[in-house]
Amino acid sequence: MTISRVTIFQLDWGRLSSIWHPVVVMVQTTTGQCGWGEAGIAYGTGARGAVSILKELAPRIIGRNIWDSNAIWEDFYEHTFWAKNPGSTMYAAISALDTAIWDLKAQAIHQPLYQLLGGKLHDQLPAYASHIEYGWGPFSRYVTVPRDFARLAKRAVEQGYSAIKVDPITQERGQGLIHNRHLLSPAQLDRYYQRVAAIRQAVGPDVRIIIDCHANLTRRSAQQLVQRLAPLGIDYYEELLPSIDPAQTVRLARETGANLAVGEHLTGPQTYLPLIKDVAMVQPDLGNCGGITAAIKIAALAEANGVGLQLHVCGSPIATAAALQFEAACSNFVIHEEHEINLKDANYQSGQYHYQPVNGQYQVPDRPGIGQELSPIAIKHAQVTIIDK
Incomplete structure (x- = not known):
């Protein structure tokens, strides 16, 4: 053909x-x-x-x-x-x-794409509610006060999600971006702690909390944040540091013992090599890692090193559909990212077929190919x- x-x-x-x-x-x-x-x-x-x-x-x-x-x-x-x-x-x-x-x-x-990838290992894919701080609804509304973090976390759990991801640092006040990121002040640390603590109190001990900092910290400020949030039982930390210097992430993992996740900014399988023995999770994006061909190699590299895989998914319904197919056949798959952008009607309606999680779980589509257009x-x-x- x-x-x-x-x-x-x-x-x-x-x-x-x-x-x-x-x-x-x-x-x-x-x-x-x-x-x-x-x-x-x-x-x-x-x-x-x-x-x-x-x-x-x-x-x-x-x-x-x-x-x-x-x-x-x-x-x-x-x-x-x-x-x-x-x-x-x-x-x-x-x-x-x-x-x-x-x-x-x-x-x-x-055949569905997962058949070309070795066959389906998972009939259903657990998903997490990604970035509730953006409003977790049909309209974006950046939240800053702990009670709103708690309210939106409860909304996600009521929808069936057993895991939540949040960036507690980027929105300092209103829509102002983080300042003084090299060494966080006591006031900053307390503000971030209160936001995450409100989530933990609202959802209880059994819901997983994932922290994403969008690569906005340095190694020292990341150490501060990990230490401050430790009592809240964080599942793993995503993109604490820019991946342009992988040695900093390796050092952070070894010094803190925290579960770190990387991949959103990484392109090509080789870029994972300096990190793969020290992180807990890889998060390649099928839309920038090199596609399915590269993701197969990244997943195998991760599995060989006892590292889980959770694709980064923040795009149109095309991106979501491709991710579901890949994850269905991935032996070290952990959880699917259900980004809040999928709650926006303009994005959701741009796909010919409408896939949504039910009670926090995606049913793997069985249409031929990625099953979307x-x-x-x-x-x-x-x-x-x-x-x-």
Whole structure:
């Protein structure tokens, strides 16, 4: 089956388009089949950069056989020069195309993607409520006071979630970002503690709490936070430090003994090597780690070192669907990230099929491929680029 066309969709999110701009690709064959993938760079800065790289990479796969996915990935790595450096926009583009090709392969045999990954190990995938501090509802509302953290945590637990993730530090006051992050003041530490303590008091001892700091701390301030929150029974800490210097994360893990999770900012399997023996969880994003091809290697590396896997999932329904398929076949899978962005109607409705967790559990979809595509309304409002030669 030969690839004949690549279509790039820059999704339009209306009034929130300035902060949320998913980039989705559709790879089409000469027989008319379409595979879908996503560049995991829907937030922050870089979506347009990923689109530009997609425009350059797409002609490299026109005329290629979908079953040559390893050779296509190696071509990206060996012959584009910049793929040998872990750049986010480059790997976001590679990831989108790679996932779309895997989607096509699974569709070609009329099977869910998990069958190509060795078969389904999990019929249901437990999920956690990710980032309740953003309001955990249909509209974003950043919360800052402990009673609101408690209220939203209780809402998630009542919906069936047995685990909650929260960033207690980024919103210092209102929507002001953290200051003085190199060494936290007693007032800062107390503010963060009170927020998490309110969650723990509201949900009781049996609900897992995950802390995410969006890489906004240094090793010393992270040590302070881990020590302060220790009495609250934190399950693991995600992205305490920037991953640009992995030695700092290794040192933090060894000095504190805390369960650390990394991966949201890492691209390519090699970037996990300095960290893999010291972290508790890897969190690759299928939209920027290098796609399904790279994620297979990352998962195997983690399993060989006794490390769990929890994909980072913060994107359109394309990203969610691909993650569910991969996790279903992953032996060291721990938990699925149900990001609050999936509660937003504009994002949710951009998928043709509607997948939601029930009582905190995802049923693994059994449609062919990743089992998802863009909805007609998403396509209608997207900025579209077609590359066929």
